Amino acid sequence: MSGTSNPxxxxxxxxxxxxxxxxxxAADIAARIREGAISSVEVMQAFHERIDAVNPRLNAIVHAxxxxxxxxxxxxxxxxxxxxxxxxxxxGVPITIKLNVDVAGEATTNGxxxxxxxxxxxxxxxxxxxxxxxxxxxxxxxVPPFSFRWFTENPLHGRTLNPWSADITSGxxxxxxxxxxxxxxxxxxxxxxxxxxxxYPAYVNGVVGLRPTPGRIPAYQPTAATRFLGLQLxxxxxxxxxxxxxxxxxxxxxxxxxxxxPTWIAAPLDFxxxxxxxxxxxxxxxxxxxxxxxxxxxxSQAARSLEAAGYRVERVxxxxxxxxxxxxxxxxMNEVRLGMLPAVEAMRDASxxxxxxxxxxxxxxxxxxxxxxxxxxxxxxxxxxxxxxxRYPLLLMPTSCRAPMPWDEDLQGPEKMRALLTDQSPxxxxxxxxxxxxxxxxxxxxxxxxxxxxVAGSFRELRLLxxxxxxxxxxxxxxxxxxxxxxxxxxxFNQRGFGPMPDHVCPASSL
Numbered sequence: 001m002s003g004t005s006n007p008x009x010x011x012x013x014x015x016x017x018x019x020x021x022x023x024x025x026a027a028d029i030a031a032r033i034r035e036g037a038i039s040s041v042e043v044m045q046a047f048h049e050r051i052d053a054v055n056p057r058l059n060a061i062v063h064a065x066x067x068x069x070x071x072x073x074x075x076x077x078x079x080x081x082x083x084x085x086x087x088x089x090x091x092g093v094p095i096t097i098k099l100n101v102d103v104a105g106e107a108t109t110n111g112x113x114x115x116x117x118x119x120x121x122x123x124x125x126x127x128x129x130x131x132x133x134x135x136x137x138x139x140x141x142x143v144p145p146f147s148f149r150w151f152t153e154n155p156l157h158g159r160t161l162n163p164w165s166a167d168i169t170s171g172x173x174x175x176x177x178x179x180x181x182x183x184x185x186x187x188x189x190x191x192x193x194x195x196x197x198x199x200y201p202a203y204v205n206g207v208v209g210l211r212p213t214p215g216r217i218p219a220y221q222p223t224a225a226t227r228f229l230g231l232q233l234x235x236x237x238x239x240x241x242x243x244x245x246x247x248x249x250x251x252x253x254x255x256x257x258x259x260x261x262p263t264w265i266a267a268p269l270d271f272x273x274x275x276x277x278x279x280x281x282x283x284x285x286x287x288x289x290x291x292x293x294x295x296x297x298x299x300s301q302a303a304r305s306l307e308a309a310g311y312r313v314e315r316v317x318x319x320x321x322x323x324x325x326x327x328x329x330x331x332x333m334n335e336v337r338l339g340m341l342p343a344v345e346a347m348r349d350a351s352x353x354x355x356x357x358x359x360x361x362x363x364x365x366x367x368x369x370x371x372x373x374x375x376x377x378x379x380x381x382x383x384x385x386x387x388x389x390x391r392y393p394l395l396l397m398p399t400s401c402r403a404p405m406p407w408d409e410d411l412q413g414p415e416k417m418r419a420l421l422t423d424q425s426p427x428x429x430x431x432x433x434x435x436x437x438x439x440x441x442x443x444x445x446x447x448x449x450x451x452x453x454x455v456a457g458s459f460r461e462l463r464l465l466x467x468x469x470x471x472x473x474x475x476x477x478x479x480x481x482x483x484x485x486x487x488x489x490x491x492x493f494n495q496r497g498f499g500p501m502p503d504h505v506c507p508a509s510s511l
Contacts, residue, residue, distance in 0.1 A: 043094060058163060092134060095135045095188040100192060102223050151171075164449060179201075181241050182207045196400075208441065210247050211436060283395055284299050330363060378432065399439045440452055
């Protein structure tokens with residue numbers, strides 16, 4: 001350890017990083033702990049102070065065992081002193097875990113009152129991997145009931161607010177995870193994604209969100225040892241953070257071995273051509289809807305950044321985005337009718353019931369023939385996309401076709417839900433085809449985050465991340481992202497007694 005007692009002073013002397021530790025990314029924290037510039041306990045203290053300052057306003061972290069977190073931090077410091085060669089890639093890094101996966105000894109409520117006493121007997125596979133990498137769990141992040149809305153609010157823990165505006169959704173279902181990352185309450189957030197549940201919250205909160213290929217990260221958890229086929233095919237564990245390099249670090253930790261999960265695949269993570277400029281399909285048309293002007297502008301901006309870096313960008317529409325949405329509805333909503341809908345009805349919560357019923361009304365009739373035919377057609381569409389990736393190894397497309405949504409847009413009946421699903425079809429299609437997708441912020445429009453989605457072939461997450469680094473370096477993004485969390489002029493927050501707050505991400509000079 002350095003002789004300097006002030007961690008901020010030590011960090012500033014060690015390099016050009018912000019003075020507040022909570023502004024640091026996971027990679028910087030891990031590096032400085034490894035070299036002895038800071039301790040895990042000091043990092044933990046800084047992030048808990050940040051949580052105390054902003055979480056009462058945002059409600060992103062809904063459960064935290066501080067005593068256990070500090071114990072883990074002390075153990076991390078002791079390991080560094082005793083056997084530094086055993087330190088993992090996330091040693092001492094503060095992270096959060098979504099409320100729908102198992103953490104040993106804690107309730108996996110998934111935002112459902114009936115699950116309040118569902119205590120996990122052991123860690124889920126992804127949590128076990130994060131612990132082995134040395135991460136320190138700060139707390140659990142909020143979700144909608146059953147993790148099945150794009151709006152994070154539930155009867156157990158209330159509403160999670162978006163740090164840019166209380167009037168727009170914080171996203172879902174990993175809304176708490178995205179808000180915690182965006183507001184500096186953690187260096188890395190765990191999330192899950194079956195229809196955009198990582199990428200959409202990343203979009204509306206202005207952070208990076210990676211949905212890896214299903215099977216890349218083990219998904220087994222003791223309290224939900226059986227999963228319907230749609231969950232096995234479409235759902236993925238993933239990561240959210242403020243910077244691309246931190247997302248990559250989280251991916252490497254999470255993607256470790258997971259023998260308990262039969263869907264886990266020991267696929268290589270690194271390929272020789274990950275960073276090579278490739279042909280990019282520039283997608284700015286989505287069947288059945290129009291892209292909002294700010295969405296088109298974000299895609300154009302990202303396309304220019306990639307072109308300047310040597311990528312060949314062409315306007316092309318990939319096959320069957322609209323059909324992929326229908327496949328998703330036929331498979332997932334049939335399974336929802338069978339497994340989840342009775343529990344939703346028993347819960348008697350008007351919001352989740354209205355949302356699920358409207359989405360169910362948009363799906364085809366619950367027949368085995370419909371279900372089986374959709375799965376068969378999915379195989380054909382996946383083949384067409386594989387051929388498309390041979391010509392265009394990277395897709396640049398919308399995350400959502402519209403600007404961030406106001407609250408409860410999904411509670412206005414089946415017709416409105418149908419339009420909403422079409423607007424979200426770039427998210428859903430990627431899930432239906434079991435592909436990796438990455439949301440990358442591009443700045444602000446009218447004070448709200450904008451961004452783009454990158455998509456690649458199966459298990460090519462590093463190709464996405466390398467392209468995202470180029471978009472992340474764009475000076476327009478850097479200039480925008482240093483805006484304050486709660487501007488003093490924000491009437492929506494002032495009405496609730498929320499005053500101005502400091503910048504919530506690293507300023508442009510430190511990105």
